[in-house]
Every structure is written in C-alpha cells, then in structure tokens.
Amino acid sequence: MTEKETGTDLGAALASELPFLRRYARALTGAQDSGDRYAIATLEAIVADPTLVSEGSDIKLSLFRTFHGIWSTSGASVDDGGEISDLLEARAQWRLSHLAPNTREALLLRSIEGFGFDAIAKIMDLSSDEAEDLYNRAMADMGDSVRGDILIIEDEGIIAMDLNSIVSDMGHTVTDIARTRDDAIAKGKAKVPDLILADIQLADKSSGIDAVNALLSELGDRPVIFITAFPERLLTGDKPEPAFLITKPYSEDQVRTAVSQAMFFATTERMGVAV
The missing domain is CATH 1.20.140.160 (PhyR, sigma-like (SL) domain)
Incomplete structure (x- = not known):
C-alpha cells in the first residue's frame, strides 16, 4: 500500500x-x-x-x-x-x-x-x-444532581414508559409524554419543562427536531436530549446540532448520564442552579 x-x-x-x-x-x-x-x-x-x-x-x-x-x-x-x-x-x-x-x-x-x-x-x-x-x-x-421538570417526546409507548421510569427514579418530574409534533408543542406550552427528551421520528411521521425547535422558539433556551438510531445523521457539521445525543438502543446508564449532564448545564434558576 x-x-x-x-x-x-x-x-x-x-x-x-x-x-x-x-x-x-x-x-x-x-x-x-x-x-x-x-x-x-x-x-x-x-x-x-x-x-x-x-x-x-x-x-x-x-x-x-x-x-x-x-x-x-x-x-x-x-x-x-x-x-x-x-x-x-x-x-x-x-x-x-x-x-x-x-x-x-x-x-x-x-x-x-x-x-x-x-x-x-x-x-x-x-x-x-x-x-x-x-x-x-x-x-x-449523580444522586446529588439538580432536579427538574422533563417533557418526553416519544411515540413508542414502551420506550416512553421506560424513559419515564428512569428519569422519575432520578428524582425528576415528567410533565407529560407527547407522541407527535403538535402534541409536543401543546404539552410543552401547557407545562413548561426544564429539559426536553425527544425522539427524532414520531408517530405521524412528524419530526421531533421540528417539535423541539418550535418549543425553543416559544419557551427560550433549555437543554434538549435527542434519541436516535442514527447519530451520525445529526452530527454533520451543520447548525444547530444537539449537544446531548443518545443512540438507540440505549442503556439506563446512558439516559441517566445524558440527563445529568444536560441538567448540569441548565440555567433555570428555579432548578436551584447557582449562576
């Protein structure tokens, strides 16, 4: 060669x-x-x-x-x-x-x-x-991490329940679970979350990314964790790109780590973060 x-x-x-x-x-x-x-x-x-x-x-x-x-x-x-x-x-x-x-x-x-x-x-x-x-x-x-309110955007019921269980066991509160883009936007506005945990492809073929972008434009900056089977498709060099990304199939440790890291960088005063 x-x-x-x-x-x-x-x-x-x-x-x-x-x-x-x-x-x-x-x-x-x-x-x-x-x-x-x-x-x-x-x-x-x-x-x-x-x-x-x-x-x-x-x-x-x-x-x-x-x-x-x-x-x-x-x-x-x-x-x-x-x-x-x-x-x-x-x-x-x-x-x-x-x-x-x-x-x-x-x-x-x-x-x-x-x-x-x-x-x-x-x-x-x-x-x-x-x-x-x-x-x-x-x-x-991680047991001492900041607690906050989390919106889960996930169309698969079993996965949504699993994510709910994991973050609830960490001491966080799940504000709601949404299955589609429009559902996510409505529920995010009704109960404003500190963190959004979102799948990419949703039930009605709508986009979790579109749902998140719409919510951030309404609610302002807050940490987001995306879940996808194809992380390389989101890490292309184009902006904006996610700072926190979980690859499917995920482990409980991966979810716990990503949520703790995202909460670590959150700036919402009502979560008790010193700024």
Missing part, C-alpha cells in the same frame, strides 16, 4: 469516528462551538503528528486519547480568537471548573461512548482501577 493510500485510509477511518468525538466533546463542554473547537484541535494535532494514530491501532481510542491530551492541558475552551460571548457556555465553563477532576470524563467515556475501563485508562493515561474508581465516583455524585 502506498503512502497516499495509507493516508486516505486513515482519513476515512478518522472521519467515521469523528461524529462520536464531537458528541463527546459537546457533552463534556456543554456547548456546540466549544466542543467543535476541541475536535478541530484534535484533528490538527494528528495532521501535525500522524504518529499519534499509529498503523493498526484502535482509531477511535487513538482519536479520543489525542483529544484528552489537549483537553487535560488546556483547562478551558480552545481559544476562538476572542472572549466567550455565549452566556450559557461561560456558565458551563464556570461549573466545569468546580467539578472533581476527571470524573465526568470517565462517566461520559463509559456510559455514552461505551469504552471499557481498560480503554478509558489508555485514553486518560490512568490505570484501569483508577478509571473504574472515577466512574464509580461520578455515578455516586
């Missing part, structure tokens, strides 16, 4: 994993722009030093490990040439600075991205036992 062919294969492999790095970066930073700046910085580092992704290695693991080399040394969003202008992002960064080091990273890598503890250890430059301990500490801390 020629050097050009090797480079092409590596580029294709990186491209296939990039949507998942961008999902992780956004969940970690709480904002699309800052998460994408980290993803771009990661690719730039690999272009500058291709040995960061060695031939025959686990491409996804190497990509995330390179990301963490940048994340762990920066301590804040990658500089975009000016001050952080988005208030939500500024508040998110302030809250991040008050978290126990590395616990959220281990939690997201395990619950959202599906890495095992050995892989997390390699990504974060830890021992496997340390990675597992960080994850367990994060799971314990």
